Amino acid sequence: DRDLDSLILLAGLYLGVVLLQAALKFTVRLYQAWLSESAIRYTRGHLLSIFDRHMENSEADSGEATSIINAEVDKLGGFVGDAIAQPIVQAGTLVALLGYMIMVEPLVATISTVILAIQIAIVPPLQACVNKRITIHVTLARRLGGGIVRHAEGSGGSEEKTAAEKLDLTIKRIFRNRMMIHILKWVLKGLVNLMNNLAPLSVLAIGGWLVIEGQTSIGVVVAFMSGFDRLAAPVRGMIAYFRQASQARVQHDMIAKWM
DSSP: OOOHHHHHHHHHHHHHHHHHHHHHHHHHHHHHHHHHHHHHHHHHHHHHHHHHHHHHTTOOOHHHHHHIIIIIHHHHHHHHTTTTHHHHHHHHHHHHHHHHHHHHOHHHHHHHHHHHHHHHHTHHHHHHHHHHHHHHHHHHHHHHHHHHHHHHTOOSSHHHHHHHHHHHHHHHHHHHHHHHHHHHHHHHHHHHHHHHHHHHHHHHHHHHHHHHTTSSOHHHHHHHHHHHHHHHHHHHHHHHHHHHHHHHHHHHHHHHHHO
């Protein structure tokens, strides 16, 4: 209606929503960071007290302890901030979008949901293989830390030469193991990307057939294509969260075992 006042009002409301969203996101991210850093600080202090008690009885490996208290706790603590927020946000978005799509066109939505379910189902077995490799990596990294300390404290001679050879062997094993982790991760990512492309393909094929048969409109197909673009982000987020949670569980169990 060429109403300038309404245009200004709507633009102002839109700007207000954008600013509110930015403020909420900043607040949540800051709170998550505080949770993670607090967990790291507490855990490091707790592990140091355990290490000090063992040092009194000469039972502690300082190289192994350095690896655990520094790198391992940092990775584990980094997960704490996202542990609750991420699955709630991603799952909520996924359920809302799928519910709307099923309401609009049940057949296309159901078939596409099956493809998404297959995509989610292929993740756990491959992630289990990655977890085994992560366990091996953590064990080797601890061994490397302990070996470096013992090598630095060595007094020369044949024993020091043997220690250096063991360190070199450990470094080579770490390299091979990390390459396997990379291969498994990229295989997993490739399969997920393939399934991501099959979902919109199913919409085009089945939706196109329904349009030809006069059972739906081309507008519904276009809306579904847009919907799957929006679905891709929460699906990737859920898969990434599952991988992160699995790795955090492995690291937690290994730290608990060391304690």
